[in-house]
Amino acid sequence: MSAEQQSIGPVPHRVEAPQGFLRRYLFSTDHKVIGIQYFFLALTAVTVGIVLSLLMRFHLAWPNVHLPFINGGLMRPEQYLALVTMHGTIMIFFVLTTAPQGGFGNYFLPIQIGAADMAFPRLNMLSFWLTFLAFVCMLTAFVVPGGAPISGWTAYPPLSALGEVTGPGEGMGQTMWIVSIGIFCLASLLGSINFITTTIDMRAPGMTLMRLPLTVWAWFVTAILSLLSFGVLLAAVVLLLLDRSAGTSFFLPAGLSVNGELQMRAGGWPLLWQHLFWFFGHPEVYIAILPGMGVASHVLSNFSRKPIFGYRAMAVSLCAIGFLGFLVWGHHMFVSGMNPYSGLAFSVLTLSIAVPSAVKTFNWLGTIWGGKLQFETPMLFAIGFVSFFVTGGLSGIFLAQPALDTVLHATYYVVAHFHLVMGVAAIFGIFAATYYWFPKMFGRRMSEPLGKLHFWLTFAGAYCIFMPMHFIGAAGAVRRYADDTGASYLTAFQPVHLFMTIAALVTGAAQLIFFYNFFRSLKNGARADANPWRATTLEWTTASPPPLDNFGGIFPSVYRGPYEYSVPGAAEDFIPQNLSPEQSMQGNEGARSGR
């Protein structure tokens, strides 16, 4: 079949990149350039997000210390809330949704399935520029009159739906937030169309579903989640915007009085927003983590020199997690006065996600068990991913009991849960991917010693920041309070806050090592060959960095599964996917020259 296609198709030849800086680097339709654009967008966003979080931690530890760059020196509670809101929003949307999927997914999904580009390259470019526009809109919220919004990344009404009466930042700032999220929804929807279509229709001959690298499975399932959830968030923010600007009352109850002002609204229901938001919000947390799971599987297998343990179970559990993720949104609303029987149903469904999650965890352990482990930096971060996913996931099981959640809801316990399981785990997935694919993307290698130093500082630091939050949360420390020195039972936690703040400052500083390593290696890193990790998947069968059409005029065919490491009888301890059975007995040279 492929032979036929090749003979009637154009003669394969190397394709020249478009000339000129604008079309080549800025408005490129090449999925690799777009992937790198997404990556740098996320890198910018994460820098902003970290600075905001350090400001919060500083304020929590030293609430009375004057800061020179704040008007009047002391942070007001509403300024603290603006930090909370913008930190959460930027991290969740512009880092955890953008880097793993838009960044690495864009760059590597087409290459790993043997395609020359995404199905719709111009749509792909549009997705990126919309995401960029959304980010700019989000940042302008800082500078509009009233400043950034204060309603948190979940933007619950009535606070978010009434405008300035509910606080500074709830005027223009909240509007910018809503517009930005709306644009982001559009961008993600367009992106997901591309990912799904590409995976369905653009696979190379021989690349069956059961031969897809688990990274591709993860990006594919993530794209399906994006497709089905961002439309819902889009609908929700449209209604919210109307409530704010057109006087409707989808989410505003009748007879509401704010600051002594009666709001003349026809009568809506605030919990309607929570339903819509969390119907999106829970799948969204999986959108953030699934690509990390894919990367962890990929890297653990590579650096254990062993096939992934239970490939089929890994693929099926990804799908199961994605599916169940749509049925559990109510666990964020246990204390909203919901019917206890609904609470029970949501609780049982939530706990059932623990089953596929455990399948994944044990398969990761099974993969490294007995392997020839190589502790390179990507491997360390992949192991770190598993560690944080387990630690953070365990607290979820407690939160999923309505009776316990009644106490724990809106405390630091929840903050600990989601930072470990989503925040840190997903970031470790991103780091694993960065260290792993850097040689492929830029043709140079990052420094291993600096990478390891970065890993250990970040690993220990993240645990020091977030573990203590479980204890103060269980003891009653409420999340989103600007100042814990007001009530005596809260004052008791002050030493813990101090400890966490110091840990955060150290961990934040450790990220400078990463930035240094990254940018220095871009220019001065040692040259990387095509396959530095001796890996099996298609991206390693082409040059580093890959040519414009990914395989330099060659149309790869796939003969085997993605994780054939240490196969008995083979000439080397890994067999690339494009090696035919005869070639695999003779060594891997054939694959490198593209047969």
Place this chain on the structure above:
Amino acid sequence: MAASAVKEPIGISGAGRGGNGRGSFGGDGRGGGSSARSVPPQRTYVTGMGVALGGILMFFMALVSALVVRKGAPSGGWQALGTAHLPWRILTLDTLILLASSATLARAHNRFRAHDDEAFSHWWGVTAILGVFFLGGQLLAWRELAAAGMYLATNPSSSFFYVLTAAHGLHLLGGIVGLLAVAFYKTRRLSRGTAISVASLYWHFMDGIWLCLFLVLLAGNR
């Protein structure tokens, strides 16, 4: 032995040309130069539209379930527009217009397949005109509702009425633009047959969405 822990995708004996991924690229004999590298097979456009409709469906499902949930919300206060206010005559007529447009579109598609270009253009054009009539009808419905003192912010049910019809109307407007684009604008990447299939898929789908919205609006405002 490590490798024996897993059987599925590994092992030299089991590997062969085996199943096929569906995909390939560049192989349909079109183009050359820089476009050769990424001219995708025509079916990707159909797949892409199918996927996009999944996202659009979720958007409308969100709005509709919001209406249903709001109507049954414990806070009460849902005031149905009732037959007195709901412009159901116009809406019924509009529904018939849209159904007719799906029929004319199917006819056009059929004529295209029969290589009868003239008849194709005729029915394709009729479809677009019916689409414009539909939108005109929706505007009339809005005016009737406004004349009865029911505006966007008057009460929850009027709000939902305007939002649902506007959301659908915008999507249909996009469909009309699509029909015109297919009629007047040619690209190298997209064959005419594919463009017609993709546009038809979208149009019939919007027709179906409207039927559902119509029923929801009727049921929600009784």
